[in-house]
Amino acid sequence: MQIDIHRKVRGLARCLEEQPMPGFREVVPGFASVTVFYDPLLISYRQAMQQLQDRLAHLSAASVDCPREVTIPVCYGGVFGPDLAEVAKLNSLTPEEVVAIHANETYTVYMIGFAPGFPYLGGMPERIATPRRATPRLSIPVGSVGIGGSQTGVYPLESPGGWQLIGRTPLALFDPQRAEPSLLRAGDLVRFQPISEQEYEKWGETT
Structure with missing residues (x-):
């Protein structure tokens, strides 16, 4: 488990919660992965993947909330x-x-x-x-x-x-x-x- 990867996981999860993409339902962060639930009637798999890749590419340190x-x-x-x-x-x-x-x-x-x-x-x-x-x-x-x-x-x-x-x-x-x-x-x-x-x-x- 690498802490830098986990920070990206948390950052992406927070980004989706604060600025949900079309059809977004829920996000579940894991150790080194993010499970995203979405409505396929509102957004296709390809579109969802593009949205996620774009957001991941633009994550910054500010995307990760300050730990308690x-x-x-x-x-x-x-x-x-x-x-x-x-x-x-x-x-x-x-x-x-x-x-x-x-x-x-x-x-x-x-x-x-x-x-x-x-x-x-x-x-x-x-x-x-x-x-x-x-x-x-x-x-x-x-x-x-x-x-x-x-x-x-x-x-x-x-x-x-x-x-x-x-x-x-x-x-x-x-x-x-x-x-x-x-x-x-x-x-x-x-x-x-x-x-x-x-x-x-x-x-x-x-x-």
């Missing part, structure tokens, strides 16, 4: 991160080193997918990259922070999953009652802030 910075509190290890020790062992590190490395980076949200509000984050150091579990869990608690290969992410809903769980956040990443249900969106910059179990519990009492 979001800090996510995480209680690492223990019952919240049952795979932390395994991640450390597989990478010849201590659990404390894994936490320090994971929390010392700024990550980019490449896309939201898999489950509503689930952020695929790029920028994780290869030092803590870890294969997915051989046997996925049938149920992963809301807010679990995991590592899957060279990526890290947060489970916004209870769901099955095979990522290695290293912590959990009390922050709600997805709430259908909010004006914007997903806390994060593509392009956001994310940092993880280690908190204690007591802080985790206190956070839950105040939300």
Whole structure:
């Protein structure tokens, strides 16, 4: 995943949302691609492709919105991160080193997918990259922070999953009652802030 390509993806998506072409219905940005839904009765495939190529050729730095910075509190290890020790062992590190490395980076949200509000984050150091579990869990608690290969992410809903769980956040990443249900969106910059179990519990009492 290359950040410059992802910036172009976001720029083209924003351009289409702000200045839609004839027949435009929806745009879905991915890691390195943009899916465009349009009405073929209003614009032909050839015309749509020409419109997209023209816009892509004239993208500028101003086309990409300024990224938001979001800090996510995480209680690492223990019952919240049952795979932390395994991640450390597989990478010849201590659990404390894994936490320090994971929390010392700024990550980019490449896309939201898999489950509503689930952020695929790029920028994780290869030092803590870890294969997915051989046997996925049938149920992963809301807010679990995991590592899957060279990526890290947060489970916004209870769901099955095979990522290695290293912590959990009390922050709600997805709430259908909010004006914007997903806390994060593509392009956001994310940092993880280690908190204690007591802080985790206190956070839950105040939300």
